[in-house]
Structure formats: structure tokens, C-alpha cells
Amino acid sequence: MDLFEYMNNKAKKESPLASRLRPRTVDEIVGQQHILNKDSLLYRAIKADKLSSLIFYGPPGTGKTTLAKVIANTTSAVFSQVNATCAGKKDMEEIVQSAKNNLAMYGKKTILFVDEIHRFNKSQQDYLLPFVEDGTVILIGATTENPYFEVNGALLSRSIIFELKALGVEDIKELILRAINDTERGLGAYKAAIDDDALEFLAEISSGDARSALNAIELGVLTSDRSEDGIIHITLDVAQECIRKRVVKYDKKGDNHYDVISAFIKSMRGSDPDAAVYYLAKMLYAGEDITFIARRIMICAAEDVSNADPQALVIATSAANAVERLGMPEARIILAQAATYVACAPKSNSAIMAIDEALNVVAHEVDGSVPNHLKDAHYKSAAKLGHGIDYKYAHDYPNHYVKQQYLPDEHVGKVFLNLSDNGYEKNIKEYFEYIKK
Numbered sequence: 001m002d003l004f005e006y007m008n009n010k011a012k013k014e015s016p017l018a019s020r021l022r023p024r025t026v027d028e029i030v031g032q033q034h035i036l037n038k039d040s041l042l043y044r045a046i047k048a049d050k051l052s053s054l055i056f057y058g059p060p061g062t063g064k065t066t067l068a069k070v071i072a073n074t075t076s077a078v079f080s081q082v083n084a085t086c087a088g089k090k091d092m093e094e095i096v097q098s099a100k101n102n103l104a105m106y107g108k109k110t111i112l113f114v115d116e117i118h119r120f121n122k123s124q125q126d127y128l129l130p131f132v133e134d135g136t137v138i139l140i141g142a143t144t145e146n147p148y149f150e151v152n153g154a155l156l157s158r159s160i161i162f163e164l165k166a167l168g169v170e171d172i173k174e175l176i177l178r179a180i181n182d183t184e185r186g187l188g189a190y191k192a193a194i195d196d197d198a199l200e201f202l203a204e205i206s207s208g209d210a211r212s213a214l215n216a217i218e219l220g221v222l223t224s225d226r227s228e229d230g231i232i233h234i235t236l237d238v239a240q241e242c243i244r245k246r247v248v249k250y251d252k253k254g255d256n257h258y259d260v261i262s263a264f265i266k267s268m269r270g271s272d273p274d275a276a277v278y279y280l281a282k283m284l285y286a287g288e289d290i291t292f293i294a295r296r297i298m299i300c301a302a303e304d305v306s307n308a309d310p311q312a313l314v315i316a317t318s319a320a321n322a323v324e325r326l327g328m329p330e331a332r333i334i335l336a337q338a339a340t341y342v343a344c345a346p347k348s349n350s351a352i353m354a355i356d357e358a359l360n361v362v363a364h365e366v367d368g369s370v371p372n373h374l375k376d377a378h379y380k381s382a383a384k385l386g387h388g389i390d391y392k393y394a395h396d397y398p399n400h401y402v403k404q405q406y407l408p409d410e411h412v413g414k415v416f417l418n419l420s421d422n423g424y425e426k427n428i429k430e431y432f433e434y435i436k437k
Helices: 003-014 041-048 064-074 089-106 122-133 153-157 169-181 196-205 210-223 236-243 255-269 273-285 290-308 311-326 331-344 350-364 423-435
Strands: 054-057 078-083 110-115 137-143 160-163 192-194 232-234
Touching (some): 054 064, 064 078, 078 089, 089 122, 089 137, 122 153, 169 192, 169 196, 169 210, 192 196, 192 210, 196 236, 210 232, 255 273, 255 290, 255 331, 273 331, 290 311, 290 331
Parallel strands (some): 078 110, 110 137, 192 232
16 A cells, blocks of 8 residues: 555545445435335436436435435446536536547546536536537536526436435434444444434434534544443433534424424414414424425415415415425525414405305205206207206406306305405405495
């Protein structure tokens, strides 16, 4: 072993745990089974070394660079890597020229991995396009941003997009235990052990970011003293210190979880935006699933605001979409905006009362047949049966309204929707009074 090889091995051993534990083969990758199960296109393509251009999209710590490294370890092609934050056109020109030479002289393809590809401007992306198109390079891009917004449409059309999702709690637990027990690349030589509650805490608080969890456990092992039994014990207190976050009383599988979400909803319903934000913060701090929170805001917007402010559901739904695209920490702002809007909006439960009453009536009705004049008049025997006859077309009448029977005979006069005098529902009531006078 010469000096350079010795120094290289030493550097690898001293590199961060997350880097040392990076999977070397596709079978070592934890999570992402929706794109990496053994029957998947990506798994088979990596194994067979038959890759086309790819774009990996997902939040930090989900394994985008890891996948690229796995491909680098398994492919027979030349593998080049650049980071879009610091690579310029000259770097691209050198890689493309080298790729042309390798293809012409040795018949070897070149895979170009561009980390943070969304950082490339339009002209940089356009430069790569012809070389991706003619096969000079096989492009693999990684991005935390939605590629449909940030990547050249022409590049997208020549690439397969794979969305990586935040790792689950069980996935993070597996990685932490692997890190503690691996004597070759992990922390096995330190003879450490982690308590179950500390393992659960780190897995949940990392919010699907493997790098965050591994950094925390490495810090815990390297800075903790051995106990009398010769083992480094990672307790809940140690885990909290390592990730600099205090455990809050919030059991996502127990009563407290339901108590907090109940208080959150009731605070929005009760028009208390301060309490709503407090309970939102409590859930976010404890690592609650942000999509779960977004769903509850949407439900509250429909159930408790309803048409007193029709915009409430629009904002809540837009917030849910934005939360899925952005993830944390930005999602906290979006959830706060939606929750406070719903809390401040005028309230009405008219829609839920109407549909629940209608469902009850339908469940117990005997007939409930559609009146003949409302039935479809277009099929062949409709006229003979009297369907559609005497129907009054509302737009032919003043105010685009005409009084006629719409409910079945047995329900004539039944009122399901009782509009409140709050917010926009008051306008609806006044409108109805105006057109029906």
C-alpha cells in the first residue's frame, strides 16, 4: 500500500457516517420500494446496466445521490458527476468531449450525474439537450424541486422521472440499527446500544431524512461516555441532545395524538386562530405527518366553514397540494396560513347538515322516483313514457329561475339546506329571496 492509497483509506474512515454507510448495491438501499422492488423498471435497468436518462426527484435525505452512486458502482459506462451549483459551461464541454472520445475509441457510454439539476439555467440545460438526444451522454439529474417546473421540457421528454419519498419511520430505524451494528463502515467498533424510546424518537423526529438521523446517532456515539458495563448507551436524553430537540408530550399512536388534533380542529371551528397555531406547532414539533394535518384543515373548511366562506376550502386544498410539493420546513408556513384562514373565516355547518339529512332520508325512503318532467328525454322511448315533458328551462325565465317541482313526490317541501346568516351564506339567502319573490 503506497502513501496515497493509505491516505485515501484513512479519509474514507474519517468521512461522515452517512457517507460511509451509503449503499454500494441496489439491494442495500433501504426504502423506496415503490420504485426499487425487484419487479420494477428501475431495479431491472440498474441490474442489467441498461439505463436511459433519468431524473430523481424528492426531498433531502431520501437517497437521490445514493441511487446515482449505486449506478456508478454497477455500470460499465464511464461515470461523471457535477454539482449544478458550481459547474459551468466549460465543465460541461469537457465532459461532453470526453464522452465523445470514450464512445468513439472504446465504445463506452458516459453517464453524467448532475446533482441539483434545477440550479442549471435554461441555456445550460439547452446545451446538454443534443448530447442527451443523440446518446453521447446518459443524463441522471437529481433535484429537490418539482422537475416539471424547474427542468427544460425537452430534457424531461427524453428522461424517465422517478419520485423518491421521505423514508418511513421503520426505514429510519433500520438504518440507525445498521449504523450502530456495522463494524466495517458503521459504529460497531464502539460497542454502542440505543434504547427503544431513543430509537423511536430519532426515527420520527428526522422526518424521513436518513442523513439527519445518521448524523445524530454518530454524534451521540462519539460524544457519550461508556457506562460501567463498557457499552455506550444512547438514551432518550442523549438523542434529544444530539438532534437539539426536546421531546414533547405527543404520542402519535396514543390518546394524546387524538387529543391534540381534536383541539386543533375545535380551535379552528371555534374561531380561535391563536389556539389553532399553537396546536399546529405542537404537532409539527413532534413530527406529525404534514399531509395528515393538511387533510384535517380541508375537512374543517368544508364541515365548519362551508359556504359562509367558499374560499376556505379552495385555500385548504391548495395548501394540501403545496405541502406535498414542498415538504418541511416550508410546509409549516403554508399550514399556518390555511389553519388561520379557516379559524378566522365565518362559520356554518349547513353543508354537512344538508348531506347527512339527505343521506338519512334516502336510506329510509320507499320510492323517491325522479319526477317525469326531470327525466332524460333523449333516448328512443322517452317521449312515449312522457319523460321530459313539461320541463321548464330555467334560463327562459326572469332571473334564470322558474318555480317547478324538483324533489320526488314523497319529499315535496322537504328542506335540507338551512343557510345561516354568516358570511357569504347571508348573500346566498338574500339572492334566493330575490329570485323567488
